[in-house]
Amino acid sequence: LQTHSSPARVRPQGAVSRALYQSLLAIETAQLQRNPRYRDHLKTFELHELGCETVTLSGQASDIAAVQALNLDLVACLGTGLPPDSVTSSARLGMVAFEWADVARRKGLPIGFWEVFGRQNTTGFAILRIDARSASRGVLLRRHVPTRHYHFLNQAALCEKAHCHLRRLLDGLASSGRFPASRPSTPTDRRPFAYPSARQTLAYLRRSLAAMIRKRLARLAFREERWQVWFIRRGWRDADLPQGRSIDNPPGRYLADPFVIRRDGHDYCFVEDFDCANSRGGISVYELGDERAERLGVVIDEPFHMSFPYLFEHDGALFMCPETSANRDIRIYRCVDFPLKWQLEKIVMSGLSAADTMLFERHGKGWLFTTLDPAET
Numbered sequence: 001l002q003t004h005s006s007p008a009r010v011r012p013q014g015a016v017s018r019a020l021y022q023s024l025l026a027i028e029t030a031q032l033q034r035n036p037r038y039r040d041h042l043k044t045f046e047l048h049e050l051g052c053e054t055v056t057l058s059g060q061a062s063d064i065a066a067v068q069a070l071n072l073d074l075v076a077c078l079g080t081g082l083p084p085d086s087v088t089s090s091a092r093l094g095m096v097a098f099e100w101a102d103v104a105r106r107k108g109l110p111i112g113f114w115e116v117f118g119r120q121n122t123t124g125f126a127i128l129r130i131d132a133r134s135a136s137r138g139v140l141l142r143r144h145v146p147t148r149h150y151h152f153l154n155q156a157a158l159c160e161k162a163h164c165h166l167r168r169l170l171d172g173l174a175s176s177g178r179f180p181a182s183r184p185s186t187p188t189d190r191r192p193f194a195y196p197s198a199r200q201t202l203a204y205l206r207r208s209l210a211a212m213i214r215k216r217l218a219r220l221a222f223r224e225e226r227w228q229v230w231f232i233r234r235g236w237r238d239a240d241l242p243q244g245r246s247i248d249n250p251p252g253r254y255l256a257d258p259f260v261i262r263r264d265g266h267d268y269c270f271v272e273d274f275d276c277a278n279s280r281g282g283i284s285v286y287e288l289g290d291e292r293a294e295r296l297g298v299v300i301d302e303p304f305h306m307s308f309p310y311l312f313e314h315d316g317a318l319f320m321c322p323e324t325s326a327n328r329d330i331r332i333y334r335c336v337d338f339p340l341k342w343q344l345e346k347i348v349m350s351g352l353s354a355a356d357t358m359l360f361e362r363h364g365k366g367w368l369f370t371t372l373d374p375a376e377t
Contacts, residue, residue, distance in 0.1 A: 017198040024201055028152040038156035057083060074173075076166070080109065085132040093179070094131035096169070098162055101125070102144065108193025112155035115147045117196070117204055123147045123154055125162045127169060129182055138182030140169060150208060164375040226254035229271055231288055247286055247293040252276050257308045260288070261318075268339050269293065270320070272307035283309045283322055285339045299340050300333060308356050319345065325353045330370065332359075 033039050048054045055070075057063050068090040075088050077097035082088070088095040100111045102124030108114050115123040122144035130137050145161050148154040173179060196204065232244035247269070249255055257272040266287060273284035282301040286293040300306060305326040312319055318335040320342060329352070334345040353373040360367055 014198065017196075017201065020198050020201040020205070021196060024151075024205060027205075028150055031150060032152045032156065035153065035156075038153065038160070041152070041156035041159065057087070074170075076170070078163070078166075080111065082130070088130065089132035093173075094129060094133070096140070096166065097128050097130060098166075099126040099128055099139075099185075100158070100162075109195060110151070110155070112158050113151045113196065114193050116149070116151050116154050117200065120147050123158050125158060126185075127162070127166055128185060129179060137185045139185050140180055140182050141165060149211070151204075160375045168374065226276075227256035227274075229255045229258045229269070231258075231260075231269065231293065233288075233290060245291060245293070247271075250295070255284070256281075259309050259311050261311050263338060268296075270299065270309040270311060270339075272309065273298065274307075280305045280326075281307050283320070297340055300342050302327070310356075310358050312359055314361070319359075321348075321357050321359055323355055323357065325355050325373070328353060330354050330357050330368075 029042060032041060055063060055066050057067070064084070064086050067087050072091040074093045075083065075091045075095040077083065077095055080098075080100065082095070082097060101108070102122070112123055123146075124142065124144045126142040127140045128137055129140050143161065143165060145158055148157055169180070226249060228249055229247045230241075230244040231247065232239050232241065234240070247255055250273075253276060254274050255271045256274065259270045261268055261270070269286045269288055271284055271286065272281045274281040282298055283306055284298050285296045287296055300309075300320070300322065302324070304324065306322045306324055308323040310321045312321070318338065320333045320335070321330065322333070324331055329350040330348045332345045332348060333342040335342050348368070353375075355371040355373070357368060357370040359369075
């Protein structure tokens with residue numbers, strides 16, 4: 001049984017507070033619609049139209065009896081409120097539910113708002129197991145995600161990660177028949193936050209508008225935050241980093257993720273070459289001299305973002321495994337004419353989001369290290 005039922009929630013008090021809060025929701029809804037990854041976050045779906053059997057809980061005894069007659073194994077509560085104990089106690093394994101907050105800080109609705117408002121570095125959630133029969137409550141896992149720069153984006157990213165972890169937890173339960181060990185839920189006597197007041201909403205909107213203006217002005221003045229690559233010709237232990245030489249970013253672009261290799265007495269630096277106009281990176285190469293770096297050109301340019309040009313050698317050949325998570329694969333390119341000509345050798349894995357992949361050989365075996373995004377895998 002999946003339930004979205006929730007108790008009455010505190011809404012902004014007063015006409016001014018409600019109007020300002022609705023304005024905030026409209027602005028952020030428009031923002032989120034422009035985000036291809038999260039544009040569906042605020043959509044609603046009728047479960048019966050998706051082929052799901054549904055039961056409406058109106059509090060009547062007949063509704064409760066209908067749920068109890070299903071002989072459920074588990075109740076999964078994906079919303080902000082909990083169904084009545086008479087429902088959850090009928091499930092053999094009880095209920096799993098989300099706690100949308102970090103217990104070290106005060107909880108409150110709306111989900112993901114107060115972490116942005118308080119400029120917290122992370123936003124937390126937990127998955128709880130609740131057994132109404134024994135009145136016990138335990139934490140199956142607790143996680144944090146980086147706090148995004150506006151409320152709805154933060155909420156969407158938080159929900160994506162939380163539901164991904166719930167799916168993995170339920171997969172493990174289905175295969176093993178057991179929950180992972182839980183630890184007691186930590187009670188807190190801190191009063192939950194309510195919905196923002198008119199003053200708090202105005203402060204949030206003012207701060208968001210100021211950040212947007214600063215970002216636009218920085219972009220117009222080509223002063224927005226960008227990466228840059230530096231190099232220094234000394235041993236790493238003796239390097240005086242402030243004495244390093246910068247590799248100038250090309251106009252409208254920036255360089256990142258350097259990988260250096262020596263060939264025929266010369267040093268070459270392969271980098272992510274990010275085009276700010278289309279927000280996509282390719283792979284370029286520079287030859288490092290004593291005092292400056294000479295741009296040799298683009299070596300790989302695909303219709304999707306690339307970065308992290310990891311280099312490795314095998315059987316006398318040079319290979320590159322750049323990050324191609326935007327294309328949902330891990331691929332290897334072979335160098336056919338150093339340093340500018342490369343061709344696709346093999347797609348190692350596909351259908352997954354993998355970042356910063358590294359391949360190497362050790363003890364006669366090949367190893368692949370990568371970072372997988374479980375929400376995209």
